[in-house]
Amino acid sequence: MTPQSEDFSAWYNELVFKAELVDRGPVRGTMVIRPYGYRIWELLQADIDRRIKETGHDNAYFPLLIPESYLQREAEHVEGFSPELAVVTHAGGKELEEPLVVRPTSETVIGEMMAKWISSHRDLPMLLNQWANVVRWEMRPRMFLRTTEFLWQEGHTAHSDEADAMRETLLALDLYAKVAREIAAMPVVDGEKTPGERFPGAQRTYTVEGMMRDGRALQSGTSHYMGTNFAKAFNIQYTAQSGELEYCHTTSWGMSARMVGGVIMTHGDDKGLVLPPLLAPYQVVIVPIGRGEQAEQVLPSARELAERLRRAGIRAHLDNRPQLSPGFKFNDWELRGVPVRLELGPRDLAEGSALMSTRLGEGKTPVSLDSAPARLQFELDAMQSLLLRRATDFRDSLTATVNTWADFAEAVKTGWALAFHCGEPECEDEIKAATSATPRCIPAEGPAEEGLCVRCDQKSAYGKRLIFGRAY
Amino acid sequence: MTPQSEDFSAWYNELVFKAELVDRGPVRGTMVIRPYGYRIWELLQADIDRRIKETGHDNAYFPLLIPESYLQREAEHVEGFSPELAVVTHAGGKELEEPLVVRPTSETVIGEMMAKWISSHRDLPMLLNQWANVVRWEMRPRMFLRTTEFLWQEGHTAHSDEADAMRETLLALDLYAKVAREIAAMPVVDGEKTPGERFPGAQRTYTVEGMMRDGRALQSGTSHYMGTNFAKAFNIQYTAQSGELEYCHTTSWGMSARMVGGVIMTHGDDKGLVLPPLLAPYQVVIVPIGRGEQAEQVLPSARELAERLRRAGIRAHLDNRPQLSPGFKFNDWELRGVPVRLELGPRDLAEGSALMSTRLGEGKTPVSLDSAPARLQFELDAMQSLLLRRATDFRDSLTATVNTWADFAEAVKTGWALAFHCGEPECEDEIKAATSATPRCIPAEGPAEEGLCVRCDQKSAYGKRLIFGRAY
Numbered sequence: 001m002t003p004q005s006e007d008f009s010a011w012y013n014e015l016v017f018k019a020e021l022v023d024r025g026p027v028r029g030t031m032v033i034r035p036y037g038y039r040i041w042e043l044l045q046a047d048i049d050r051r052i053k054e055t056g057h058d059n060a061y062f063p064l065l066i067p068e069s070y071l072q073r074e075a076e077h078v079e080g081f082s083p084e085l086a087v088v089t090h091a092g093g094k095e096l097e098e099p100l101v102v103r104p105t106s107e108t109v110i111g112e113m114m115a116k117w118i119s120s121h122r123d124l125p126m127l128l129n130q131w132a133n134v135v136r137w138e139m140r141p142r143m144f145l146r147t148t149e150f151l152w153q154e155g156h157t158a159h160s161d162e163a164d165a166m167r168e169t170l171l172a173l174d175l176y177a178k179v180a181r182e183i184a185a186m187p188v189v190d191g192e193k194t195p196g197e198r199f200p201g202a203q204r205t206y207t208v209e210g211m212m213r214d215g216r217a218l219q220s221g222t223s224h225y226m227g228t229n230f231a232k233a234f235n236i237q238y239t240a241q242s243g244e245l246e247y248c249h250t251t252s253w254g255m256s257a258r259m260v261g262g263v264i265m266t267h268g269d270d271k272g273l274v275l276p277p278l279l280a281p282y283q284v285v286i287v288p289i290g291r292g293e294q295a296e297q298v299l300p301s302a303r304e305l306a307e308r309l310r311r312a313g314i315r316a317h318l319d320n321r322p323q324l325s326p327g328f329k330f331n332d333w334e335l336r337g338v339p340v341r342l343e344l345g346p347r348d349l350a351e352g353s354a355l356m357s358t359r360l361g362e363g364k365t366p367v368s369l370d371s372a373p374a375r376l377q378f379e380l381d382a383m384q385s386l387l388l389r390r391a392t393d394f395r396d397s398l399t400a401t402v403n404t405w406a407d408f409a410e411a412v413k414t415g416w417a418l419a420f421h422c423g424e425p426e427c428e429d430e431i432k433a434a435t436s437a438t439p440r441c442i443p444a445e446g447p448a449e450e451g452l453c454v455r456c457d458q459k460s461a462y463g464k465r466l467i468f469g470r471a472y
Numbered sequence: 473m474t475p476q477s478e479d480f481s482a483w484y485n486e487l488v489f490k491a492e493l494v495d496r497g498p499v500r501g502t503m504v505i506r507p508y509g510y511r512i513w514e515l516l517q518a519d520i521d522r523r524i525k526e527t528g529h530d531n532a533y534f535p536l537l538i539p540e541s542y543l544q545r546e547a548e549h550v551e552g553f554s555p556e557l558a559v560v561t562h563a564g565g566k567e568l569e570e571p572l573v574v575r576p577t578s579e580t581v582i583g584e585m586m587a588k589w590i591s592s593h594r595d596l597p598m599l600l601n602q603w604a605n606v607v608r609w610e611m612r613p614r615m616f617l618r619t620t621e622f623l624w625q626e627g628h629t630a631h632s633d634e635a636d637a638m639r640e641t642l643l644a645l646d647l648y649a650k651v652a653r654e655i656a657a658m659p660v661v662d663g664e665k666t667p668g669e670r671f672p673g674a675q676r677t678y679t680v681e682g683m684m685r686d687g688r689a690l691q692s693g694t695s696h697y698m699g700t701n702f703a704k705a706f707n708i709q710y711t712a713q714s715g716e717l718e719y720c721h722t723t724s725w726g727m728s729a730r731m732v733g734g735v736i737m738t739h740g741d742d743k744g745l746v747l748p749p750l751l752a753p754y755q756v757v758i759v760p761i762g763r764g765e766q767a768e769q770v771l772p773s774a775r776e777l778a779e780r781l782r783r784a785g786i787r788a789h790l791d792n793r794p795q796l797s798p799g800f801k802f803n804d805w806e807l808r809g810v811p812v813r814l815e816l817g818p819r820d821l822a823e824g825s826a827l828m829s830t831r832l833g834e835g836k837t838p839v840s841l842d843s844a845p846a847r848l849q850f851e852l853d854a855m856q857s858l859l860l861r862r863a864t865d866f867r868d869s870l871t872a873t874v875n876t877w878a879d880f881a882e883a884v885k886t887g888w889a890l891a892f893h894c895g896e897p898e899c900e901d902e903i904k905a906a907t908s909a910t911p912r913c914i915p916a917e918g919p920a921e922e923g924l925c926v927r928c929d930q931k932s933a934y935g936k937r938l939i940f941g942r943a944y
Contacts, residue, residue, distance in 0.1 A: 023588065025535035026535070026538065027538070027572060032535065034532055035530030035600070038533055060504070061513075061623065063503070064502075065558070065621065067498055067499060082565070084564065085565075086560045086562070088574065091609045100499060102574070122795065135537070137565075139564065148537075149537065
């Protein structure tokens with residue numbers, strides 16, 4: 001495999017196929033998610049879904065096909081999505097009277113339904129979420145990161161006023177930051193997008209941004225406050241306690257299977273994937289040592305060990321493929337990022353132990369079979385923390401606070417720059433043209449500071465420094 | 473609401489909207505699944521998914537958009553699905569060189585990928601499943617039962633020989649029968665379809681058929697043995713142990729959100745939904761009695777009771793909408809099919825009890841608050857069993873073993889007929905034209921018997937009686 005340092009992009013593209021996470025779909029830009037990749041997504045999904053439900057949202061499902069005219073009702077929305085639409089013109093053997101777009105996102109159709117379902121302030125807030133596939137025609141596809149069809153969840157909520165809608169927008173942002181940090185071990189930075197980077201139709205857009213091991217940023221989840229834009233376009237109104245008819249304030253927020261790409265590029269190394277234990281399809285793989293009669297001797301104990309680990313809540317897998325050597329298996333599971341490997345041979349068995357190696361460690365350590373479940377859970381927890389710490393250190397080491405254009409240009413070659421900006425979209429464009437870097441966000445936790453724009457020396461606009469970086 | 477006896481179809485159509493299970497999508501034939509309806513589907517999904525994984529299948533995801541030419545590779549398949557296809561002709565602002573169909577089912581694209589992934593007998597069996605939306609243009613839509621887009625799972629597997637593929641086909645059929653009986657309390661009959669009712673491209677098709685309360689049959693899950701039809705069309709080959717190159721034998725099987733419609737029509741009554749406890753979004757609803765100060769007095773205890781029930785694993789919901797009367801709430805939850813209702817007023821509280829009524833019972837019974845979790849779990853289990861028993865009795869009472877055409881025609885007016893058939897597709901067509909009834913299946917459990925075709929007096933073809941009925 002190409003080393004990361006030589007060509008990060010080639011490393012990624014080779015790895016996702018070699019680790020059997022994905023394959024190319026027959027239509028340009030589409031992706032097949034293979035079982036090992038899909039299991040990572042399912043583990044992420046389960047965690048996101050739990051948090052969404054715990055915060056009072058209900059899942060629902062809205063149609064895939066949307067009348068083209070719906071998108072046109074919100075001017076910025078249609079402008080933003082038109083170039084990416086896939087359009088159904090024929091169905092049931094006939095040409096359709098009105099073409100249908102395959103949803104690129106569901107604000108419009110959900111807006112239409114909310115208008116029907118909401119009448120009184122008692123119906124608010126309306127807190128909905130949908131797990132779905134969406135289609136955005138992709139010219140430069142990249143597995144998990146940009147594909148013509150992708151899987152995501154999209155939250156859509158309606159509120160009586162701006163304050164309540166903004167609370168929701170930030171609640172979703174916080175939920176994403178926690179998913180990224182606690183499950184994916186990605187130390188994302190959360191903050192608001194500049195106006196030029198907003199979602200089409202949104203009044204404010206928030207994001208969580210992760211740093212990949214090549215120093216680039218990955219937008220990993222976004223949350224939008226729509227103001228009354230969609231409420232006006234779709235007539236989402238309610239009768240207030242005062243008796244007045246008012247427009248709702250709406251939000252939307254999404255996190256997608258792109259996160260799987262984020263996990264790969266945050267933790268992976270030249271040997272392959274490194275999966276955070278909470279997202280690893282197999283947390284522990286047991287490799288029996290010895291062939292023929294020796295294997296016969298070891299297998300029953302290996303099976304029993306796997307069963308004991310599973311009962312303790314650990315995702316354990318016994319690799320008993322008879323035709324493959326232990327060495328081949330070691331490399332295979334290393335490539336596929338399994339956190340902990342256990343070797344079990346006749347000699348280990350005689351000593352009542354197994355040989356443990358972790359995906360990040362160097363040597364092998366004997367582990368007593370009796371206490372294996374507790375010991376392995378400890379190792380898995382430790383690795384989960386270590387990955388977050390390691391990624392945080394990496395991000396911090398590649399984030400520079402800069403005040404001059406020269407330092408800025410240097411910093412964004414390898415990582416992120418914390419810099420002042422004037423807030424002018426044209427100036428953002430110039431920076432992008434010169435360095436490929438864009439403003440990733442106005443970090444929520446950044447201290448209040450004033451200064452001069454790193455590019456044009458005008459007064460800074462946001463009361464704090466922005467994060468700039470090249471992005472996926 | 474229209475009573476079932478007056479117009480079953482009107483009863484169903486009114487109920488799915490009134491109970492807030494669904495709404496109409498903007499595109500003809502599409503459906504919005506609202507939170508209460510989606511939760512029923514999620515509960516079903518979780519159970520199906522668990523069983524699919526436990527039997528060794530892996531989830532994966534394949535693209536929504538399929539090149540039109542793929543469908544054409546299997547002659548019967550394209551003939552079966554062509555009239556129902558939705559076709560994308562434009563994308564990314566351009567006309568496409570080759571039109572893409574929105575998947576009506578995924579045999580073709582999965583066949584293409586299996587051909588790539590399978591090379592040796594060691595790669596077999598390959599056991600995949602996908603949760604997805606599919607689109608089949610629907611001329612006579614009906615909520616949950618026939619909609620232009622629907623949600624389902626589709627299993628797709630490849631095997632080295634017919635015996636192994638047939639084992640899989642029947643394993644999936646058994647899985648569906650268990651889901652229907654154990655979770656949905658639907659006493660389905662499992663069996664093989666006659667050749668005229670096979671899936672397009674299948675060599676054998678199996679089904680589970682439920683009887684709805686109007687005596688009609690609902691096909692509730694199907695499992696297909698494809699022989700080598702798709703393997704030949706997509707070149708799914710493997711090297712056998714002998715070194716020979718062989719075609720795989722494939723299967724596919726699907727169960728969909730149509731099952732939610734099946735649950736409604738199997739158990740519902742003139743008062744509304746009757747949900748089997750295992751599929752009820754809320755198994756127990758607590759209605760506090762009294763307004764103003766009285767409510768203040770009762771609410772903390774009601775909250776605590778709900779919390780205790782939840783901790784015991786019961787899906788409990790406290791209905792504390794202040795603007796609605798208890799009577800309104802009783803009707804509302806009755807309509808929505810909640811298995812058990814608990815009323816909690818100041819007097820009940822003083823006596824340390826709550827008043828329980830079940831969705832099927834008549835009166836109210838006091839239940840001690842102390843032992844409420846155990847008592848309610850007992851009631852829920854009892855209702856789950858009772859619903860299956862009641863539906864079984866109903867089905868049996870409307871299933872007649874018939875030998876004459878007159879008895880046949882009478883039986884299929886209100887239910888099912890067990891009858892001999894000659895096996896000729898033309899004779900099936902005649903029966904359908906005369907009575908609207910079709911052969912639902914050759915029941916797996918039916919005793920071996922020979923006789924004369926109920927329609928044409930020719931010798932019976934299947935070695936046993938078929939089930940005939942009108943179907944959804």
